[in-house]
Amino acid sequence: MDQSFSGSIRWAGDNSKCLDVQGGSPLVGAHVGLWACRADHPNQQFAWTEGDGRIRWLTYPSLCLTAAAPGLPIQLDLCDSPTAPFDAAAHGTKAICTSEGVCMTVQDTEAALMLMMLGLGSCFLMMTPLSAFWRVTAAADAHDARLGRRLGWEQPGLMLMMLVFLAMVLMDINFCPHLGREQLQLMLMMLGVLVIVMLLMMPLMMLMMFVFHGALGVNGCG
Incomplete structure (x- = not known):
């Protein structure tokens, strides 16, 4: 077997x-x-x-x-x-x-x-x-019994959510050509934070997505 x-x-x-x-x-x-x-x-x-x-x-x-x-x-x-x-x-x-x-x-x-x-x-x-x-x-x-509450990349939901977020970023950049250097740096920084959060806790990842999208709306891209 x-x-x-x-x-x-x-x-x-x-x-x-x-x-x-x-x-x-x-x-x-x-x-x-x-x-x-x-x-x-x-x-x-x-x-x-x-x-x-x-x-x-x-x-x-x-x-x-x-x-x-x-x-x-x-x-x-x-x-x-x-x-x-x-x-x-x-x-x-x-x-x-x-x-x-x-x-x-x-x-x-x-x-x-x-x-x-x-x-x-x-x-x-x-x-x-x-x-x-x-x-x-x-x-x-078996000696490593640490379970943790980590979520691996093998979970298809995490991969799908990441792709959705990247699509949102690309759409925001496409429809907001007037975004300055500071806004683009902010987007990249939040993307990096999101990746870390995604590996730790799903609810925080979703919250970061809403905060990110809300920040773009404040800048006139909503």
């Missing part, structure tokens, strides 16, 4: 919590939830298989994570089930979603025991909540 990754999967909302097959039950329909991370524990070891995007439970590789529909809990199912596939890739911090844009997320942060599928296309663009982000920790780097 070709694997692109094997190891534990930590939740972005709490770096100490990992995906866990509850009770270690090797049965179809067994629930998968959150539990305190335990290094190399067999209930917390998973793998993504190259080519089919399935998240397998390494203790019983014939069983995969699945959910029948949005709003239903994550369970184990046979890996040849049509409800099993996820869009998955190598380890890192990202949302874990199906090809229909349904994300794996934590709905009950108090009990921290139940995972649910988040529907309505919320895995696309900038709408993915923090509760749907996970960090894959491979055995080779």
Whole structure:
């Protein structure tokens, strides 16, 4: 079985919590939830298989994570089930979603025991909540459990937002030929700040976009 990754999967909302097959039950329909991370524990070891995007439970590789529909809990199912596939890739911090844009997320942060599928296309663009982000920790780097809340360039929403912002900048320059050197320097400076903010926190990035566009309006380009 070709694997692109094997190891534990930590939740972005709490770096100490990992995906866990509850009770270690090797049965179809067994629930998968959150539990305190335990290094190399067999209930917390998973793998993504190259080519089919399935998240397998390494203790019983014939069983995969699945959910029948949005709003239903994550369970184990046979890996040849049509409800099993996820869009998955190598380890890192990202949302874990199906090809229909349904994300794996934590709905009950108090009990921290139940995972649910988040529907309505919320895995696309900038709408993915923090509760749907996970960090894959491979055995080779299990000592580095730092989850952080960083968002990588692998997120398509970030790339799309950056392209939209660059398009806004080009349009503003095109329709405002009278912009002086100081205004152009301000635009470039804010663009650099935006790149840094984008790598740290999405809400601040959106705020910077509004501030930037508002500043151009004050200069008669709105």
